[in-house]
Amino acid sequence: NAGVTQTPKFRILKIGQSMTLQCTQDMNHNYMYWYRQDPGMGLKLIYYSVGAGITDKGEVPNGYNVSRSTTEDFPLRLELAAPSQTSVYFCASRHGRVGGNTIYFGEGSWLTVV
Amino acid sequence: QKEVEQDPGPLSVPEGAIVSLNCTYSNSAFQYFMWYRQYSRKGPELLMYTYSSGNKEDGRFTAQVDKSSKYISLFIRDSQPSDSATYLCALISSGSARQLTFGSGTQLTVLP
Numbered sequence: 001n002a003g004v005t006q007t008p009k010f011r012i013l014k015i016g017q018s019m020t021l022q023c024t025q026d027m028n029h030n031y032m033y034w035y036r037q038d039p040g041m042g043l044k045l046i047y048y049s050v051g052a053g054i055t056d057k058g059e060v061p062n063g064y065n066v067s068r069s070t071t072e073d074f075p076l077r078l079e080l081a082a083p084s085q086t087s088v089y090f091c092a093s094r095h096g097r098v099g100g101n102t103i104y105f106g107e108g109s110w111l112t113v114v
Numbered sequence: 115q116k117e118v119e120q121d122p123g124p125l126s127v128p129e130g131a132i133v134s135l136n137c138t139y140s141n142s143a144f145q146y147f148m149w150y151r152q153y154s155r156k157g158p159e160l161l162m163y164t165y166s167s168g169n170k171e172d173g174r175f176t177a178q179v180d181k182s183s184k185y186i187s188l189f190i191r192d193s194q195p196s197d198s199a200t201y202l203c204a205l206i207s208s209g210s211a212r213q214l215t216f217g218s219g220t221q222l223t224v225l226p
Contacts, residue, residue, distance in 0.1 A: 040122055042218040090157055105157035
């Protein structure tokens with residue numbers, strides 16, 4: 001039972017490079033989320049999706065893009081990486097039905113932009 | 115003012131102590147309340163979940179919600195070194211996507 005799987009776990013990027021963080025879940029969850037976590041700042045929502053083909057901005061979307069072509073996958077794209085995007089990124093998913101408020105997190109992706 | 119305020123700590127207690135972790139919130143639309151535990155270099159994992167005022171107990175953990183005061187707490191009895199982690203409160207509003215709003219987390223260390 002894999003749950004939420006993120007890749008890569010660690011990555012160093014140079015300023016201006018682009019990359020995609022991959023996220024996949026095998027629980028047939030409708031809702032998927034990308035959060036970033038900075039030291040002492042809790043988790044901030046970047047983007048979320050309520051189903052395939054539907055995405056929306058969260059609290060801190062600038063510099064990121066997402067797509068949701070399938071229920072399982074929710075990749076996060078960083079365009080023109082900046083040092084301010086150095087952070088830990090967590091993908092999460094939730095079923096979405098009444099009573100399905102439990103959100104499951106991936107193990108995280110540590111990104112450093114230099 | 116942040117929507118959710120949580121004392122970041124760090125908090126250090128001796129093994130066996132009772133730990134109290136707290137969050138306050140400002141938006142009365144929050145209806146669901148959770149506590150997540152996050153070990154170093156790991157993703158958050160759900161510890162407790164409640165949606166009503168009052169207490170909910172699960173083993174050594176008790177979650178308390180006071181909606182009138184907009185105050186939530188997590189109590190850990192007989193704390194163990196394995197409880198050393200960052201604890202995050204998380205709240206869900208009754209909005210359409212039911213986004214989680216997190217507190218900043220409290221770093222707890224239980225000393226053997």
